Amino acid sequence: MLNERQYEALVAPREYLWWDVADKRRLSLESVVEGILTKGDIDDVKNLLIEIGIPEVRRIFEQQIRKERCNYRPPTINYFSLYFAHHA
Incomplete structure (x- = not known):
């Protein structure tokens, strides 16, 4: 679960990204x-990388794309794989 600071920085300003989640x-x-x-825009991604840190976001992303079922589209996987290879 997120701590209060992470919730306020990442979720509260963009609750529409999780329209299907009640709590x-x-x-x-x-x-x-x-x-x-x-589903976020470039500013959302920048805020995520600042708040959580590039290494942690990369770790989570790489763990998620290795799973059998993945919610990332191929262009998104390609973009962030290249981004993290260069920046992390």
Whole structure:
């Protein structure tokens, strides 16, 4: 679960990304990373990288794309794989 600071910085300003979640305060960090990388805009991604840190976002992203079922589209996987290879 997110701490209060992470919730206020990452989820509260963009609750529309998780329109289907009733209790957004119970979102996991993994769900927030996935939601922002798949549905957020560039400013959302910048805020995520600042708040959580590039190495941690990369770790979560790489763990998620290795799973059998993945919610990332191929262009998103390609973009962030290249981004993290260069920046992390």
